[in-house]
Amino acid sequence: MKPAVTIPRRSEVVRNHRQAGGAIAAVLPIHYPRALLRAFGFLPVEVWGPPQVDTSYGAAHLQPYVCSVVRNGLSFLRSGGLDVADLLVVPHACDALQGLGSILLDFIRPRQPVLPLYLPRGRRESDLDFLAEEFRAASQRLSEITGRVPSEAELLACIVREEEADRLLAELHRRRTELPMSDLAFYRLVRSREYLPAERFAGLAEEALAQAGDPRADGVPILLSGILPEPMALFEALEEMGGQVVADDLACCGRRLYPPGSDPDPFRRMAQRILNGPPDPTRGSPIEERLAHLLRLAEQSGARGAVFYDVKFCEPELFDLPDLRRELTKAGLPSVAIETDLNDPLSHQTLTRLEAFLEMVEGARGKGQEV
Amino acid sequence: MGLPAAWRYHWNVDLLGRAALRVNRWLAQRRGDAGWNSQVLAPPLRVSAWNKELIARHYLAGRYANGYRKVAWVTSGAPVELLKALDFYVLYPENHAALCGAGRVVVEIASEAEDAGFSRDLCSYARTDIGTVLSGKTPVGRLPRPDLLMACTNICQTVLYWYRVLAHHFRIPLILIDTPFIYTEATDHAIAYVRRQLEEAVEVAEEVAGKPLRMERLREVGRLSQRASELWMEIMERCRHRPSPISVFDQFIQMAPVVEMRGEPETVDFYAAMLREVDERIARGIGVVKEEKRRLLWDNLPIWYRLRYLAEFLGQHGAAIVASTYTNAWGELARMIDPDRPFESMARTYMHPILNRGTGEKLALMRRMVEEYKLDGVILHSDRSCKPYSIGQIDQRDRLIREVGVPALLLEADHNDPRAFSEEQVATRLSAFLEVLGLA
Numbered sequence: 001m002k003p004a005v006t007i008p009r010r011s012e013v014v015r016n017h018r019q020a021g022g023a024i025a026a027v028l029p030i031h032y033p034r035a036l037l038r039a040f041g042f043l044p045v046e047v048w049g050p051p052q053v054d055t056s057y058g059a060a061h062l063q064p065y066v067c068s069v070v071r072n073g074l075s076f077l078r079s080g081g082l083d084v085a086d087l088l089v090v091p092h093a094c095d096a097l098q099g100l101g102s103i104l105l106d107f108i109r110p111r112q113p114v115l116p117l118y119l120p121r122g123r124r125e126s127d128l129d130f131l132a133e134e135f136r137a138a139s140q141r142l143s144e145i146t147g148r149v150p151s152e153a154e155l156l157a158c159i160v161r162e163e164e165a166d167r168l169l170a171e172l173h174r175r176r177t178e179l180p181m182s183d184l185a186f187y188r189l190v191r192s193r194e195y196l197p198a199e200r201f202a203g204l205a206e207e208a209l210a211q212a213g214d215p216r217a218d219g220v221p222i223l224l225s226g227i228l229p230e231p232m233a234l235f236e237a238l239e240e241m242g243g244q245v246v247a248d249d250l251a252c253c254g255r256r257l258y259p260p261g262s263d264p265d266p267f268r269r270m271a272q273r274i275l276n277g278p279p280d281p282t283r284g285s286p287i288e289e290r291l292a293h294l295l296r297l298a299e300q301s302g303a304r305g306a307v308f309y310d311v312k313f314c315e316p317e318l319f320d321l322p323d324l325r326r327e328l329t330k331a332g333l334p335s336v337a338i339e340t341d342l343n344d345p346l347s348h349q350t351l352t353r354l355e356a357f358l359e360m361v362e363g364a365r366g367k368g369q370e371v
Numbered sequence: 372m373g374l375p376a377a378w379r380y381h382w383n384v385d386l387l388g389r390a391a392l393r394v395n396r397w398l399a400q401r402r403g404d405a406g407w408n409s410q411v412l413a414p415p416l417r418v419s420a421w422n423k424e425l426i427a428r429h430y431l432a433g434r435y436a437n438g439y440r441k442v443a444w445v446t447s448g449a450p451v452e453l454l455k456a457l458d459f460y461v462l463y464p465e466n467h468a469a470l471c472g473a474g475r476v477v478v479e480i481a482s483e484a485e486d487a488g489f490s491r492d493l494c495s496y497a498r499t500d501i502g503t504v505l506s507g508k509t510p511v512g513r514l515p516r517p518d519l520l521m522a523c524t525n526i527c528q529t530v531l532y533w534y535r536v537l538a539h540h541f542r543i544p545l546i547l548i549d550t551p552f553i554y555t556e557a558t559d560h561a562i563a564y565v566r567r568q569l570e571e572a573v574e575v576a577e578e579v580a581g582k583p584l585r586m587e588r589l590r591e592v593g594r595l596s597q598r599a600s601e602l603w604m605e606i607m608e609r610c611r612h613r614p615s616p617i618s619v620f621d622q623f624i625q626m627a628p629v630v631e632m633r634g635e636p637e638t639v640d641f642y643a644a645m646l647r648e649v650d651e652r653i654a655r656g657i658g659v660v661k662e663e664k665r666r667l668l669w670d671n672l673p674i675w676y677r678l679r680y681l682a683e684f685l686g687q688h689g690a691a692i693v694a695s696t697y698t699n700a701w702g703e704l705a706r707m708i709d710p711d712r713p714f715e716s717m718a719r720t721y722m723h724p725i726l727n728r729g730t731g732e733k734l735a736l737m738r739r740m741v742e743e744y745k746l747d748g749v750i751l752h753s754d755r756s757c758k759p760y761s762i763g764q765i766d767q768r769d770r771l772i773r774e775v776g777v778p779a780l781l782l783e784a785d786h787n788d789p790r791a792f793s794e795e796q797v798a799t800r801l802s803a804f805l806e807v808l809g810l811a
Contacts, residue, residue, distance in 0.1 A: 061765050063783075065492070065755050095528050098552050099730065099762025105554055106731030107766035118551040118561070121524060121531055126567045127549070133560035134551075284531055284547065287539040313492050315758075319532035322488030323539055339490075 004181045005207045007188055010045065010195045014084055017043045017197070023146070026085035026112075028073055028100070029227075030093045030251050030282055031119055033135055033270040034198065035158035039150040040142045042087055046194035047073050048252055051230045051342040054079055061103055067313040068342035069227065070096040077110060087145065091117045093282040094316055113145050121284030123275050131271035139267070155266040163260040163273070165198035168205035170257045176246065177301075178212040183245045184235035190253055218244045220358045221302050223294065223333075225249040226309035227317065230342055234309070237346055241355045242362070247301035249294060255280045281316035287323050294324065298333050305361035306335040307354070311342065334361055376438030388431045396424040407679050411686040413652070413659045416621060418645045425628050425641060426470075430511035436460040437515045441580050444517040444537065447630055448526040448724050450548060450569060450717045452596055454519075455634040456589040457580040462514060463631045464537075468499035472675030472787040474510045481788065483508065495756040495787035497533040504540060517541055519579045521572070525550040525727040527759045544579065546572045550722045554729050557722050566718035586713070592634040593710030593717075602642035603629045604702030607694065609649045611744050614658025615666065615693035616649045620682040621659065622698040623673040629701045664689030665808045668740055670696045670733075670767075671752035671760045672786035680794070684801060688810040694744045696736055697760075700725045730763030737767065738775055748808050749779040756785045780804040 014024055025042035037044045049072040057078035058071035076082060088110060090101035101116040118134055120127035143149050150158075169190060172179070176186055189208060193201050219242040228250060229235065238245065248254040258277045261269035279285035279293045294306065306328055310317045325335045336357040338350055399420040407415055436442050443459040445451055447466065454461050471477050477495065483502035485491055491498070503509050520543060522534035531547065538545040548568050551561040573584050603626070609616055617625075625645060632638040667685070669692045674681065685692065704723055709716035725733055737749060749771050751764045764781060771779040782800060785791035805811050 063753055063755075063761055063765070066758065066762060092552060095758040096762065098528070099758060102552075102554060102730040103763050103766055106729050106734070107763070107770070116552075116554045120551075120564070121528075121549045122547055124568075124571070126564060126571065129567075130551070130560060130564035133558075133564075137558060137560065281532060281535075282528075284535070284549075286545075287535055315493060315529055316532055318490045318493055319497070319529075319536055321490075323536065325488065337488075 004179060004185065004211045005189060005204050007192045007204065008196070008200070013195055013197075013200075014043070014045060018084070023086040024084055025087040025089050026077075026082045027089040028091060028093075028097060029069060030091060030280070031256065031274045031277070032089055032091045032117060033138075033274070035155065035162045035266075035270055036135060036139060036142070037087075037089070038158045038162070038198070039155045040146050040148055042142075043195075043197060044089070045085070046252075047076060047082065048194065048228050049073060049230060049342040050076060050081075053081070053343075055343060061108065062099075065313055066096050066099070067311050069311055069314075070100050072342050074100060074108075078108075082110075082112075085112055088112050088114045089117065090114060092119055094314075096313075115141055119274070119283060128268065128271050128275055131275065132265065132268040135267045135270050152266055156269075159261070159266055159269055161198045161202075165193065165202045165205070166258050166273075167260070168202050168209070169193055171209060172205055173248070173254060173257060175209065175212050177215040177217070177244075179208055180211050180213060181208070182235065183239055184232060187229060187232060187235060187253070194252065220244065220362050221246040221304055222358070222361070223247045223249065223298050223301065223303035223306045224309060225294065225306060226251070227311045227314055228252040229309060230340070231346055233346055237351055238354065238358075241351075241358050243354070243358045246303050247297040249278070249290075249297060251280065251282070254278060254297075281320050287320055290320060291324055291327050294328060295331055295333070303333070305357060306333055307357070308335060308337040310337065310339055312339045334364060373438050376435075380432075380435040380439040383435050384428070384432045388428060392424045392427050392431070395427075396420045399423065407682070409679075409683055409686070411661055411683060412618075413616075413657050413661065416617065416625070416645065416648055418641065418648055419624065421641055421644065422625055422627065425632060425637065429632060433460060433462055433515045434511070434513050441518045442515045443519040443521055443576075443579075444534075445521040446523050446526060446530040446534070448721065448726070449521045449523040450572075450721050451521075452589060452592045452634050452713070452717065453569065453572060453576055453584070454521065455592045457576055457582060457584055459519070459576075459580060460515065461631065462517070464500035465496050466627060466631045467503070467509065467511070467514065468496040468787055469673075469675050471499050471503075471510060473678065475676050475789070476508075476510055477676065477787050478790065480506065480508045491788075491790075494527075494529045494533070495785055495791075497529060497536075499787055500533070501536060504537065517543060519543060519576065520545040521548065521576075522546070523548040523550060523721060525721055525724050527726065527757065529758075544575055546575050548572065548721065550727055552727055553722065553732075557719070562718050562722065565722055566714050569714050569717055589713050590710045593708060593713050595636060595639055596633045597705055597708040597710060599629050599633055599638045599642055600702050600705035600708070602639065602646055604705055606642065606646050606649055607698060607702055609646070609653060610693040612653050613666070613745065614656075614660065614663035615691050616652035616657060616659060618659040618682060619669045619673075619692045619695040619698060620678050622695060623675075623678060626698055626701060658691070659693075660686045660689060660691040662689045663691045665691070665747040665810055666745060667692045668694050668696070668737060668744070668746045668749045669752065670737065670749060670764065671754045672697055672757055674752065674784050674792065675787055676789045677784075677792060677794075677797075684798070685805075688805050690805060690808065690810055692750065694740050694746065696725055696733060696740070699736070699740070726759050730767065733763065734767045734770055737771060741771070741775055741777055746777065748777050748804070750804070751779060751781050752786075753781050753783045754786050755783070755791050756787060778804065778807045
């Protein structure tokens, strides 16, 4: 299946943005206010690993039991992969990212300024107020770094632009089976949100949505949960085995379908958007909420099985797994849990387990079994 | 509260239990067997028997608490004063897990959690606790079912994931006190956020307790907490004396009351007695290691299942570990507690444990301790189960060697899971380290 849209390469986007006089913010996972960075002229370019880097750079600072998303991110930075960035943003998603932010500030001290962001672990009014203040403090720090002070109207314009891009992103997710593209092409498109400016992403999304047709049912429909789908060859492998990803609960994708905000204050509006996003263990969502969300996703998409595709050592994911899997099984949605490291290729063992799972789902027809 | 439950509680805990445990303590003190008897170490502290009695009575009270007192399970860094003031029986799953670790029953209990799908890469305290919840297995007889959970993120985010599992299992309220990590300085909005959560927690806790919080009682609990922490700090500071009267292994063993019985009068009495005994040792020239030649710092949690092995291995070479960033954490914040302004001071205090501060702050603390305790080397326990404590240690070690000029060793293990401990490797690494210290 041909890609329905042409997605610009990350390096090309970064180069063009810099040539146009813009600055680059390298952003670690998971949640952060894109609009705030754009208001200060930074293009956020996300760093999810990346996979397959020389991890010896990271190993000089981190123990082997730190997950590969963090280890690779640090390795990438130390090997010069982020030299193009003018700012490093480290949102606080977990203990490992907390540690990374801290050693960057205290010991590694990269050339670029480091901006840590703390994200509250609840959805209470106090969490909203705190996060809005945290963004206000980040804004002050960005002013110090750039010497710019964007007006409230400028910030709001950036927020509206991001909200439109996120609306289209959600639409892509919702209508994914209507799009004339493989799962791999779909995830290349939605993951381009990790580095494309909102307005360019919106254009691509509209182009893709304009090609929507009848829903396709190419294989055993599954729900993909976890942090990130790397290596992306996973999608080709699933497709070859007769699987089709019809919904996801991935930290880099489906957990960031932020609804629009409504607060007139731009900082509260940005905070509101993140806190009102889909349930996420790194934001402290209760297991019940995650379970209800997964069941809703499965029902809406017709998924008949769930694949938990997690990065080794990822505590927020691993703690929830037993309860989620047990209760999904009770609800008739079988699941399989796979642990991976960003530096590993798709192992034969993983492929065999996925194949067996798809065969079981196909055979079980919704009876509900754990694999 | 049911009358039979109250009767059962008073009979078993306040009458029979108290008397039996007191006799037991008296006998242990007479025999002098409440601790390790070793050729290379000083005899065990006499207060060890009292400590054992306190811990045993604490778990005995827990065993009979349901139906008589409301029970809260809390994280070790939680603002327990609020719950104590509302008369909750407070259980610390981390302490219970450590007790399982010291008693070497972790593998059996954690396996129950692992069999239920909890990964072995998860914190071994959490696996031990979840294993107990799922199986009922515990060396203390029985843990009370909680009515309320309180998780404070000032020690790690792990506790939040862990307590969500507990909340889901028990279907009870979980109070979250989220303490933003301090990368450089605590911001005003972060302190205001923590304070507000503490104030909001009162309503939930009062509802579960079925009674209102009395401010005078909260202040009283705060004063007792502060006093116990001050005494604990004084005891640790006595280790600046050469030879050191106690080691961090004594501190690890004797720290249980300041963690899980903070806010109680007997905890203050206990540490006052311990301080007297430590002073007596200093006056009599007793060192914890019979021939103290080198003094060391320990970073990170203890290795609960190998305390004695490590104490004797080092002790026989004349090395005494006399200070620890971990035990220090339970005393260093005492000065921040202001019982007359409970919410504001709790917000500040509970934001500032070492684990909620940057990696550079921990290095600064270690530098200070090396200087103040006149230390010759540092052992950094790289603890698989505690990422927030361990991340940063590689850089901290390098700087201790390069900038402070002390030998430093990174020792790979796990605080509670013996399957992550290789005695052969540890012995080899420790021997090499002792050689660097000139002790081989």
